[in-house]
Amino acid sequence: MSEDGGARPAPLILDASVLIEAARGHAGVMTLIQGYDADGQPLIIPVMAVTAASLDTRSEDAEAILHGLERLKNAMAAPVRDAEQAVRLAAVVARTGLDPYDAHVAAVADAAVCPILTLDAAKWRERAHDLDEPLHFVEIADPGDA
């Protein structure tokens, strides 16, 4: 609960698919993210997912976009802080079969009890029950494309 007693929205965890499209300059995804940020929606950026996006698009523009993402008012980076977290990340990789980038997303979502924002719902649907508590996710899609 917030200080004034009102409920605050739970943070959204941005997965690698979202960060990859942002780094590629996908205007719709970037604008959606900016809209949530402007509305005060907390956004969490797992640093390993940033690594995935940076690996996908090796350019100065992509680097600047990812840097800018962290500078959004309501965005916060989630690091792999210490050996304990690194070992926990390895455990999530082993249990889910996810790559380390999205395993970090899963680990953060699991620890923070927050939904994952993704462009790849199928991936998370497969992995949603691999941890002790189910992972929840929401998919970015345009129903108009269906």
Added chain:
Amino acid sequence: MTVAALRAGRAGWRPQEHDLGRSERKTRLTVTIDPHLAAYAEQLVEAGKAPSVSAVVNDALEADRLRDQKARRLWKEAAEHADPEKVARMRAHVDAQLAALPASHRYR
């Protein structure tokens, strides 16, 4: 301030370029930085790569400012180029899914 930022500042140290973006008016302030960064700045001065430690810090901050400026421009351009109706549909789709989540995953 990061080593990378200091290095980024160093990249523009050909004297003519260096002076172009530099204001003649300076503001005096006291800062504390990590010892290894202070040593690095002093090494640059001793090697003749920078006129002063202040110049090293100034250039590093300028590099950071330019990086932020570029990031802001790219995000702003994305918003200008996006199809607002498409973004609105995507937002409504995400919001509907968020509303269907258990309370544990919706609120703090």
